[in-house]
Amino acid sequence: MLFFQVRFCGLPSSPRGMCMTDYTWTVRVERVGEQEAKVFSRNHVFVVGEQASFRETDPHPSAVEYLLGALGGDLLRGFQIQAARQRVAVDALEVMLSGRLNNPLSHLGVVGEAGHPGLESIQGTFYVSADADRSALEEMWRAALERSPLFNTLRRSVELSLELRVML
Amino acid sequence: MGKPPILVGAVIYDPKVALIWETIKNFFEAHECPMDYVFYSNYRLQVDALLAGHIHIAWNSPLAWVDAQRRSSGHCRAIAMRDTDRDRVTHILARKESGVRQLADLRGKTVATGAIDSPQATLLPLHLLRKQGLTQGRDFTVRRFDVLVGKHGDHIGGEREALESLRKAESDACAVLDLNWATWQADGTADPNRLAVLVTTAPYDHCNFTVLDRFPPEEERRWTRALFEMRYDNPAHREMMDMEGLKAWLPGRTTGYAALTEAAAQQRFFEEEGA
Numbered sequence: 001m002l003f004f005q006v007r008f009c010g011l012p013s014s015p016r017g018m019c020m021t022d023y024t025w026t027v028r029v030e031r032v033g034e035q036e037a038k039v040f041s042r043n044h045v046f047v048v049g050e051q052a053s054f055r056e057t058d059p060h061p062s063a064v065e066y067l068l069g070a071l072g073g074d075l076l077r078g079f080q081i082q083a084a085r086q087r088v089a090v091d092a093l094e095v096m097l098s099g100r101l102n103n104p105l106s107h108l109g110v111v112g113e114a115g116h117p118g119l120e121s122i123q124g125t126f127y128v129s130a131d132a133d134r135s136a137l138e139e140m141w142r143a144a145l146e147r148s149p150l151f152n153t154l155r156r157s158v159e160l161s162l163e164l165r166v167m168l
Numbered sequence: 169m170g171k172p173p174i175l176v177g178a179v180i181y182d183p184k185v186a187l188i189w190e191t192i193k194n195f196f197e198a199h200e201c202p203m204d205y206v207f208y209s210n211y212r213l214q215v216d217a218l219l220a221g222h223i224h225i226a227w228n229s230p231l232a233w234v235d236a237q238r239r240s241s242g243h244c245r246a247i248a249m250r251d252t253d254r255d256r257v258t259h260i261l262a263r264k265e266s267g268v269r270q271l272a273d274l275r276g277k278t279v280a281t282g283a284i285d286s287p288q289a290t291l292l293p294l295h296l297l298r299k300q301g302l303t304q305g306r307d308f309t310v311r312r313f314d315v316l317v318g319k320h321g322d323h324i325g326g327e328r329e330a331l332e333s334l335r336k337a338e339s340d341a342c343a344v345l346d347l348n349w350a351t352w353q354a355d356g357t358a359d360p361n362r363l364a365v366l367v368t369t370a371p372y373d374h375c376n377f378t379v380l381d382r383f384p385p386e387e388e389r390r391w392t393r394a395l396f397e398m399r400y401d402n403p404a405h406r407e408m409m410d411m412e413g414l415k416a417w418l419p420g421r422t423t424g425y426a427a428l429t430e431a432a433a434q435q436r437f438f439e440e441e442g443a
Binding site: 111 | 183184210213249
């Protein structure tokens with residue numbers, strides 16, 4: 001089953017921007033157990049466990065971890081595209097991300113707790129080892145951030161602090 | 169629709185504590201005694217909820233037990249507790265090289281305590297000193313470490329900061345629960361070669377599961393029967409029991425709260441709290 005949809009905006013300049021086409025990605029999520037949900041996305045299937053997990057181990061990643069993983073994947077892939085454009089050979093890329101909820105106890109429904117269960121901040125380090133000088137890599141990083149769908153979504157609501165670290 | 173679950177209140181300060189309660193809930197479900205938990209950010213709210221009938225059972229700190237008894241005019245029962253809740257003591261420690269060797273040496277000195285509402289690290293040790301003729305403010309100064317007030321010292325942060333203050337010679341003595349003293353000696357947080365126990369309180373009891381008198385006895389029996397079936401030698405139960413720090417659940421008893429009741433009254437704790 002194909003869930004990827006393409007829809008035309010109708011106007012050359014929509015309130016959302018200058019796009020001529022408005023793409024919508026759709027996923028279908030199905031309950032498959034007490035503590036898991038299966039996500040069907042185009043030709044892929046993956047399982048989400050808890051909303052946010054406080055255990056050491058779990059059968060599946062939590063929704064919060066998928067969000068962090070998705071951001072990391074977005075940034076990594078975005079950087080790779082920039083490097084390819086500049087014809088820079090990349091030896092290694094890695095990103096480490098940590099997210100904090102505003103108040104995890106609110107997520108657990110603790111009576112009397114203030115705050116909210118949303119993400120408060122995401123901190124991360126992007127490690128790159130490539131055949132280019134630092135300023136070129138910084139320019140690629142800036143371009144990757146500028147074009148990242150998830151970075152540009154999250155930075156509007158979450159305190160995002162990302163650092164580029166060039167490895168020799 | 170089966171029987172409605174018995175609602176148990178608990179104060180939590182760390183999301184990991186919720187995992188303990190999830191395990192307890194599953195255990196009770198498996199023993200055909202459905203229960204659910206309601207979490208509170210502080211004991212004041214939990215006692216309010218117990219007295220208002222919003223929950224059936226409250227996992228109360230010793231001070232919350234004293235408060236519930238006070239506010240219900242003695243109409244509460246303690247139905248169960250951990251083996252480790254019985255006969256706890258608090259030590260007042262001093263540095264060996266400081267010259268503080270007996271209680272009288274604390275005159276003019278600084279005693280570090282935990283949070284204002286910590287029975288083990290503030291109320292009971294200050295009560296002991298008072299009974300030994302040392303009054304706070306007159307004979308010695310209290311340096312209090314108010315970490316997570318409202319949680320009655322459940323969080324050991326205040327106690328640990330008090331110990332740290334003693335270690336750094338910013339205070340001359342500090343109060344710690346016996347279990348924490350043992351743990352901190354074992355893990356190297358405290359050096360028994362440099363610190364010594366100056367005085368120890370009489371044994372007292374810690375947490376209990378509290379119900380109002382009107383909680384039906386048959387429900388109580390059903391719930392405690394399931395609780396007492398938890399066994400430390402059963403691997404399925406052990407992890408939760410380790411996390412909650414017990415080897416066996418025991419019937420509740422109320423003989424171990426006299427000193428705290430006295431301490432709270434003498435220190436006007438509930439009046440100061442505005443309750």
